[in-house]
Amino acid sequence: MTTIALPRRRFLAVALTASGGLAVGFGRRARAARTLRRASPSPWSEPAPGVELGAWLVIDADDSVLIRVSKSEMGQGIFTALPMIVAEELGCAWSAVRAEYASANRNRRERDVYGRMGTGGSTSVRTLHFALQRVGASARARLVAAAAEIWGVPASTLKVENGAVFHPPTGRSIRFGPLAASAAAITLPREPRIKTPAEYTLIGKPLPRLDAPVKVTGAARFGIDARLPGMLYAALALPPVLGARALHFDAAAILSRRGIKAVVPVPGGLAVIADSFWRAKEAAVVLPVTWSEGAAGFNTAALRARYRAALDGHTATALSRGDPASAIASAPAKLEALYEVPYLAHAPMEPLNCTAHVQADRADVWIGTQNPDLALLWAARASGLPPAKIHIHNAYLGGGFGRRGTNDELPQAIAASKAVGAPVKLVWTRENDIRADRFRPQAAIRMHAGLDHSGLPLAWEMLAAVDSIDASLFGYHPTAGYEQQAVEGLTDTAYAVPHLRVGCALQQTPAPVMFWRSVGYSQNAFAVESFIDEMAHAAAADALAFRRRLLAHRPDYLHLLDVLARAGDWGKPLPPGRGRGLALSESHDTIVGEIAEVAVSPAGTIRVERVIVAVDCGHTVNPHILATQMESAVVYGLTAALYGEITIEKGRVAQGNFDTYPMLRMADCPRIETHLALSGGSKWGGIGEPAVPPAAPALCNAIFAATGRRIRALPLSKASLGGRA
Amino acid sequence: MITLTVNGQTHSLDLEPEMPLLWALRDELGLTGTKFGCGIGQCGACMVLMNGAALRSCLISLADVGNSPITTIEGLAPPGGEPGSHPVQRAWIEHDVPQCGYCQSGQILAAVSLLNWAPDPSDQQIDAAMGNICRCGTYPRIRAAIQRAAALARG
Numbered sequence: 012m013t014t015i016a017l018p019r020r021r022f023l024a025v026a027l028t029a030s031g032g033l034a035v036g037f038g039r040r041a042r043a044a045r046t047l048r049r050a051s052p053s054p055w056s057e058p059a060p061g062v063e064l065g066a067w068l069v070i071d072a073d074d075s076v077l078i079r080v081s082k083s084e085m086g087q088g089i090f091t092a093l094p095m096i097v098a099e100e101l102g103c104a105w106s107a108v109r110a111e112y113a114s115a116n117r118n119r120r121e122r123d124v125y126g127r128m129g130t131g132g133s134t135s136v137r138t139l140h141f142a143l144q145r146v147g148a149s150a151r152a153r154l155v156a157a158a159a160e161i162w163g164v165p166a167s168t169l170k171v172e173n174g175a176v177f178h179p180p181t182g183r184s185i186r187f188g189p190l191a192a193s194a195a196a197i198t199l200p201r202e203p204r205i206k207t208p209a210e211y212t213l214i215g216k217p218l219p220r221l222d223a224p225v226k227v228t229g230a231a232r233f234g235i236d237a238r239l240p241g242m243l244y245a246a247l248a249l250p251p252v253l254g255a256r257a258l259h260f261d262a263a264a265i266l267s268r269r270g271i272k273a274v275v276p277v278p279g280g281l282a283v284i285a286d287s288f289w290r291a292k293e294a295a296v297v298l299p300v301t302w303s304e305g306a307a308g309f310n311t312a313a314l315r316a317r318y319r320a321a322l323d324g325h326t327a328t329a330l331s332r333g334d335p336a337s338a339i340a341s342a343p344a345k346l347e348a349l350y351e352v353p354y355l356a357h358a359p360m361e362p363l364n365c366t367a368h369v370q371a372d373r374a375d376v377w378i379g380t381q382n383p384d385l386a387l388l389w390a391a392r393a394s395g396l397p398p399a400k401i402h403i404h405n406a407y408l409g410g411g412f413g414r415r416g417t418n419d420e421l422p423q424a425i426a427a428s429k430a431v432g433a434p435v436k437l438v439w440t441r442e443n444d445i446r447a448d449r450f451r452p453q454a455a456i457r458m459h460a461g462l463d464h465s466g467l468p469l470a471w472e473m474l475a476a477v478d479s480i481d482a483s484l485f486g487y488h489p490t491a492g493y494e495q496q497a498v499e500g501l502t503d504t505a506y507a508v509p510h511l512r513v514g515c516a517l518q519q520t521p522a523p524v525m526f527w528r529s530v531g532y533s534q535n536a537f538a539v540e541s542f543i544d545e546m547a548h549a550a551a552a553d554a555l556a557f558r559r560r561l562l563a564h565r566p567d568y569l570h571l572l573d574v575l576a577r578a579g580d581w582g583k584p585l586p587p588g589r590g591r592g593l594a595l596s597e598s599h600d601t602i603v604g605e606i607a608e609v610a611v612s613p614a615g616t617i618r619v620e621r622v623i624v625a626v627d628c629g630h631t632v633n634p635h636i637l638a639t640q641m642e643s644a645v646v647y648g649l650t651a652a653l654y655g656e657i658t659i660e661k662g663r664v665a666q667g668n669f670d671t672y673p674m675l676r677m678a679d680c681p682r683i684e685t686h687l688a689l690s691g692g693s694k695w696g697g698i699g700e701p702a703v704p705p706a707a708p709a710l711c712n713a714i715f716a717a718t719g720r721r722i723r724a725l726p727l728s729k730a731s732l733g734g735r736a
Numbered sequence: 737m738i739t740l741t742v743n744g745q746t747h748s749l750d751l752e753p754e755m756p757l758l759w760a761l762r763d764e765l766g767l768t769g770t771k772f773g774c775g776i777g778q779c780g781a782c783m784v785l786m787n788g789a790a791l792r793s794c795l796i797s798l799a800d801v802g803n804s805p806i807t808t809i810e811g812l813a814p815p816g817g818e819p820g821s822h823p824v825q826r827a828w829i830e831h832d833v834p835q836c837g838y839c840q841s842g843q844i845l846a847a848v849s850l851l852n853w854a855p856d857p858s859d860q861q862i863d864a865a866m867g868n869i870c871r872c873g874t875y876p877r878i879r880a881a882i883q884r885a886a887a888l889a890r891g
Contacts, residue, residue, distance in 0.1 A: 084836075085836055086834075086835030086836030086837070086872045087835070088835070219829070219832045220832050220834070222834070222837065223828070223829055223832050223833070223834050223837075224820055224829055225837075226834035226837030226840055227820055227825045227828040227829055227833070227834060227837075227840060227844060228769070228809065228810070228812075228813075228819040228820045228825065229767075229768070229769015229770070229808065229809035229810050229841045230769070230810075230819065231837050232768070233771075233837075233838060235768075235771070235772065236768035238766060238768070244763070269752070287755075287759060287763050287764075288759060288762075288763055289755055289756065289759035289763070292775075358871060359836070359838075359871055360771075360773055360779070360781060360836065360838040360839050360869065360870070360871045360872075361771070361773075361836070361838045362772065362773070407836070407837060408836060409771070409836050409837070409838030410836045410838060410871045410872065411836075412871075438772070440775060441773065441774040441775060441776075441779075635832065639832075639835060639874070639877065642873050642874075642876055642877075643835055643872045643873040643874070644873075645873065646870075646872075646873025646875065647871070647873060668774050668775075668776050668778060669774050669776075669778035669779055669869060670776065670778055674779075674869045674871065675873075675875075676866075676867055676868070676869060676875070677862065677863055677866040677867065677868075677875045677878065677879070678863035678864070678866075678867070680873070680875035680876065682876065683876055
């Protein structure tokens with residue numbers, strides 16, 4: 012049963028005018044001669060020809076299907092994975108699909124038609140798969156209903172395949188293109204069911220990414236590639252000391268330089284505006300500015316003692332089970348260890364940037380943002396225009412990792428454009444990016460366990476002293492004394508421990524902090540998985556067998572450990588100086604286990620030879636993208652473990668570029684293998700972040716296996732591993 | 737006036753001789769496939785080819801480029817070929833290398849340069865030549881794509 016909103020005659024007329032394909036008849040499909048651009052070079056600006064079937068989907072006369080993506084593509088592959096979910100239900104040919112960003116402006120106009128557009132927390136597939144399955148299924152049912160109406164046959168006798176509706180009894184067929192307009196006018200009395208996993212033909216296939224071709228020709232447009240007629244460029248003069256602001260500046264000293272137009276105060280500093288970014292950047296360096304003192308007394312060297320002391324004081328209870336204090340006191344053996352991690356920068360390859368064009372009645376913003384709908388509100392506030400007048404043109408993101416969730420660059424570009432009355436592209440230098448980042452928090456985590464006679468933990472106390480992201484980012488001070496990201500990875504530990512307490516002492520320093528790929532798990536898994544390894548060693552137990560005993564109630568973990576052990580040659584002998592380390596972490600609804608294999612030279616040089624990953628994200632939309640995300644997260648996690656550290660002296664961030672904030676490169680990259688241990692069911696776990704947390708502890712546990720040296724403070728570049736006997 | 741030859745076209749530009757090539761390419765010629773990543777020759781996102789060898793365009797001034805012909809990612813495909821039809825680009829697509837994609841122009845040109853002097857590179861040669869930073873960690877795929885490109889070039 013379907014309801015057709017238009018009278019039949021008019022509906023056919025619409026179908027004729029909208030299809031074009033009808034002119035040559037249904038049988039002779041003039042397959043489009045033009046090459047289908049699967050992902051447009053400029054994801055922000057494609058006016059879509061064709062017929063909309065709801066806000067997510069446009070079908071063109073040539074049967075091409077445009078699927079709108081409400082999340083940001085920052086490398087994690089959602090520009091391919093989300094359209095796959097829609098196409099699976101729609102029944103179109105995958106080769107006919109192209110992807111484009113959904114409009115944040117339209118989301119605003121049409122009352123959240125795309126829902127929340129923020130990308131973070133590995134949520135895109137997790138939170139959207141069901142809605143997108145329904146978008147595809149509903150569109151297919153409407154296309155079928157339209158064909159049924161044309162042929163005068165029951166919809167139940169029709170089949171959909173490869174972008175066409177078929178009537179098997181008569182052998183007739185109609186392509187989606189000519190059907191789209193009539194289908195768009197149909198309202199279904201009841202939404203159709205979605206497929207069961209056994210019926211999937213696209214989901215689960217390792218399809219290539221739609222955005223790869225435009226990313227190997229230089230055609231892909233990132234925010235930094237925006238170009239507008241009459242556009243000016245802005246470079247920043249930022250305070251050298253955290254929290255300082257400009258008291259006085261001498262614009263005249265640089266205005267005589269070629270191309271320099273103005274110096275404009277913007278949030279966080281000053282913008283030097285010129286007709287070329289290079290001219291602006293060179294002038295910003297020599298602009299005379301008197302800065303306020305700022306946090307000139309702030310030194311990260313003093314923080315370790317402060318965070319350790321905080322662990323000795325009062326900690327807010329984030330979780331308490333049983334009676335850990337007395338259980339530890341009465342346990343036959345005890346173990347205690349302290350783990351410490353530094354501030355980290357995000358350092359996406361594309362430095363932050365934003366191009367703004369503020370006019371009297373509208374403002375346009377070109378940016379790569381993880382939060383286009385919030386960016387719209389930030390732009391409204393910064394420009395003074397109502398949100399309906401703001402147009403966010405989201406670009407491909409040259410990396411995000413959490414940094415592009417808060418667009419500090421956006422109000423700066425708006426202020427610059429308003430001041431000069433022209434479009435302005437504002438670009439951060441790498442030094443701006445590192446020094447004005449909002450860092451991954453510094454933390455000290457103390458583990459204290461009471462062990463039974465076999466060495467298993469009877470009671471476990473986990474205490475974390477860590478910067479508050481809520482306070483730094485939102486000015487919100489949690490009344491409970493802890494926040495989720497401070498204790499995630501601790502309170503939700505899967506290990507069966509009868510008595511458990513998680514305590515938290517939130518810290519605030521002048522260093523701004525924010526979400527960094529995998530957030531609290533990034534430091535807490537390091538502490539938990541290192542400590543498990545220490546407990547296993549104290550019990551003279553195999554680290555994998557020890558974990559199995561604590562996870563006996565979790566068949567999903569046990570299966571994953573089996574897969575991991577087999578793939579990672581667990582237990583096989585290694586030559587001296589080599590070792591394997593294991594770590595597990597469950598975050599974002601996904602379990603990841605990693606085995607790192609390292610070689611440590613007598614001089615103490617660490618070489619990570621290979622990393623074996625086993626992953627259970629329930630279902631996988633695209634196992635190729637899944638594998639690349641595991642590789643990506645392993646590299647991100649190893650980079651931080653090996654080298655990552657932001658230090659601040661007298662309020663000045665000591666690091667500024669890749670020479671002082673080094674990255675893992677090709678020569679140091681291990682072989683990485685991904686093995687699936689999928690448990691199916693209702694779980695569609697995230698994949699962008701969950702492989703980051705196990706990387707550091709797997710590496711450090713491997714170093715322990717190779718050398719007997721236990722690493723409890725990161726990064727490893729600060730640990731001295733040389734001089735072994 | 738500066739004379740600059742890029743992708744077979746000669747441009748006459750009123751620019752400072754000390755301006756780094758990167759900014760002339762991006763802001764003056766609109767060839768935005770060449771990326772800004774660090775500005776100090778560390779990351780390689782800005783790589784271009786000069787006389788067939790990879791070069792970090794953020795470090796070389798227009799004066800130092802002189803009359804040497806420059807090839808950017810936009811000019812990599814053989815004359816008359818489709819964009820992306822260079823063997824290295826084809827291998828990159830076959831191995832679906834890019835994630836965020838920002839560093840890939842530089843990675844591809846570094847690989848082209850490597851294959852110009854080592855048509856069948858060993859892992860050690862790849863390690864030595866491919867020093868560009870990829871924050872997404874596409875290194876294993878880049879390595880495989882270089883080996884594939886070498887095979888494609890052999891025909």
